[in-house]
Amino acid sequence: MANPKTAPQRSDWQRNHERLLAAAAALVARDGAQVSLEEIARDAGVGSATLHRHFPSRQALLEEVFRDTVERLRRRARELAAGDPRTGLVSWLEELTIAAADTRGLPASLSAGAKAPADDTCHAVVREATVMLVDRASEAAAIRPEVSPDDLLTLVEAVTQATEGDPPTALRLLSLALDGIRP
Incomplete structure (x- = not known):
C-alpha cells in the first residue's frame, strides 16, 4: 500500500x-x-x-528539453536505413541539420553531449543513428572510405552552430560539404 x-x-x-x-x-x-x-x-x-x-547540470536539463526532437530523429534514421544507402545518409544529414539549425540551443547541446560519458545523451543517440547510416553507405561504396560518422557530426554541429535559426543557409553549407564525401 x-x-x-x-x-x-x-x-x-x-x-x-x-x-x-x-x-x-x-x-x-x-x-x-x-x-x-x-x-x-x-x-x-x-x-x-x-x-x-x-x-x-545545465546539460542534464538540455538533454531532457531536446529528448523528443532527438527521438523523432532516431525514428527517422531507422526509416531512412531501409532505402538507398547514399540517399538515406544524405537525407539524414539534411534532416539533422534542419532540426539543429531550427531548434535553438540544440547544436550547443549536441556538441556538449559529445564530451559526456553517458550512452543515453542526445549526442549519443544522434551518433548511433549516424554510425548506422554511414556504415550502410560505406558498405555500398556510396561515400569515400575515410569518411567517419564523427567527421560528419562535427560538420553538422559546426554548420548548425554557425547558422542557428537559419536552416536554408545551413542546408546550403551542408550541401557544399557533402560534395566532398562522394567517392
Whole structure:
C-alpha cells in the first residue's frame, strides 16, 4: 500500500518537473543553450535549489528539453536505413541539420553531449543513428572510405552552430560539404 505522505510529494515533484521543462523549453527557444538557470526556475515558479534537484547540470536539463526532437530523429534514421544507402545518409544529414539549425540551443547541446560519458545523451543517440547510416553507405561504396560518422557530426554541429535559426543557409553549407564525401 502506498504511503500517503509520499503520494503528494511525487505529484508535486512531477508538477515541478513539468513546469521546469516547460519554462526551459520556452526560454531555450528564445535565448539558446546558455539561458539563465535562475530565469528558468523563476519562470517555473520554483527556487533554484528545486531546479538543481531535478537537473544537476545545465546539460542534464538540455538533454531532457531536446529528448523528443532527438527521438523523432532516431525514428527517422531507422526509416531512412531501409532505402538507398547514399540517399538515406544524405537525407539524414539534411534532416539533422534542419532540426539543429531550427531548434535553438540544440547544436550547443549536441556538441556538449559529445564530451559526456553517458550512452543515453542526445549526442549519443544522434551518433548511433549516424554510425548506422554511414556504415550502410560505406558498405555500398556510396561515400569515400575515410569518411567517419564523427567527421560528419562535427560538420553538422559546426554548420548548425554557425547558422542557428537559419536552416536554408545551413542546408546550403551542408550541401557544399557533402560534395566532398562522394567517392
